[in-house]
Amino acid sequence: MSEVTFTFELPSDSDGYVTFECPFCEAEFKLSAAEYQDDEKPVDELFCPYCGLTHNKDHFYTKETIAMAQEVAQNYMIDQINSAFGKMAKNINKSKFLKMSFKPLKKGNVRELKERDTTEEIFKCKVCGRTEKVIYCAGFSKVFCAYCGVDL
Numbered sequence: 001m002s003e004v005t006f007t008f009e010l011p012s013d014s015d016g017y018v019t020f021e022c023p024f025c026e027a028e029f030k031l032s033a034a035e036y037q038d039d040e041k042p043v044d045e046l047f048c049p050y051c052g053l054t055h056n057k058d059h060f061y062t063k064e065t066i067a068m069a070q071e072v073a074q075n076y077m078i079d080q081i082n083s084a085f086g087k088m089a090k091n092i093n094k095s096k097f098l099k100m101s102f103k104p105l106k107k108g109n110v111r112e113l114k115e116r117d118t119t120e121e122i123f124k125c126k127v128c129g130r131t132e133k134v135i136y137c138a139g140f141s142k143v144f145c146a147y148c149g150v151d152l
């Protein structure tokens, strides 16, 4: 089987920021879509602005985003199965001996991700110049740059 790549549009808020979630502390933060997808400065790893731990950027997608991706992938599979079985049924029905009827599988609804505008503060990193939005609350005394991990 050949590999299938899905591309997703991550929803962004009114300022063009996309929500990410730390795989360690599960806190959410936002990064500018333009900076995150900047080809000149490709991003491989992200730092959690709150706990400062780092991981591959793929681990920072929110649970909602992952669920949406699974739904899109599942619908793709259903399409494939429907078309494969549809063809098979046609071929079988050409012969006089076998009859096959096929009822296509129904596709599930893909959730719509909506970006909420919450109260966050925008931080700009002095080292790399990129920005992030963090939900600033009393529990965190430090904020780290999501790109280079420095203490902001």
Ligand SMILES: [Zn+2]
Pocket (backbone or CB within 6 Å): 022, 023, 024, 025, 026, 027, 048, 049, 050, 051, 052, 053
């Ligand atoms: Zn964290």
Ligand SMILES: [Zn+2]
Pocket (backbone or CB within 6 Å): 125, 126, 127, 128, 129, 130, 145, 146, 147, 148, 149, 150
């Ligand atoms: Zn930085």
